[in-house]
Amino acid sequence: MTDRFAILLAGSIDPTPALRAAVAGCRSIAADRGMAHAEPLNLVPELWIGDFDSAPPDLLERHADVSRETFPAAKDRTDGELAIEAAIRRGARRLLLVGALGGPRTDHAFAHLVLALRYAAAGFEIELFDGRERAVPLLPGENRIAAEPGAAFSILKFDDLEGLSIDGARWPLRDVDLPFDSILTQSNEAAGDEIVVRLRAGRAVLLVQTAPERI
Known part of the structure; x- marks a missing residue:
């Protein structure tokens, strides 16, 4: 079962x-x-x-x-x-x-x-x-999330974030610390079929759109 x-x-x-x-x-x-x-x-x-x-x-x-x-x-x-x-x-x-x-x-x-x-x-x-939208909690370590190329996504923070990296995105990030009130992680785009997020500490959720042509 x-x-x-x-x-x-x-x-x-x-x-x-x-x-x-x-x-x-x-x-x-x-x-x-x-x-x-x-x-x-x-x-x-x-x-x-x-x-x-x-x-x-x-x-x-x-x-x-x-x-x-x-x-x-x-x-x-x-x-x-x-x-x-x-x-x-x-x-x-x-x-x-x-x-x-x-x-x-x-x-x-x-x-x-x-x-x-x-x-x-x-x-x-x-x-x-x-x-049309998927939300996936991001845990400390490496997170791999499937996405259609060109799909819009954002990372919603619920905490200060430490050591955030984003790959597979139009606007990648490399090991940055972001305070809770930063909106830097809003409105990115998937560059391929997978978004890779690495996080050292903090709580966040990745929100990704389903591309209209794949619905």
Whole structure:
């Protein structure tokens, strides 16, 4: 049984062939309104989790046969966090967060990036993908991220960065230290089919676009 789980979250997605390919073969768990992504992605979640304060009645009716875990609205963890923890209890080691970027709640997108950094630091393979953008936590050491030539990418900092190098980019960097408030790592472009980021210390996420001709 696979240890790769797709976690369906409430942010917007574009059910492109690239996204459908990414979730193919994954086990899946939906968090509240994230269940709306199941049908476009041809997924049947094995669990639906949350407080169900944002799931519309028709969604609840259409997926009445999916096993549910219900939590109170007043709680100290998000529905997405609960869904990730449920996946880990079921053996997840690789996590794909779908619907984690964009959508009506910017604070939710920020929380998902923070969660990605947390679980990556704990040893889980994790990425966020909505069909057009992918986000990958960057760990100290060497990080290799596939990208289409010409794809736009940025490195979002959550800390001061030490010893940052970027190869495979239109504007490479060599062993630089950057404070948190620097925007030097915004709006770069992939020069080939792989971006290589080396980092000595600090927390960051690489956000890369899917090239339109490859969607």
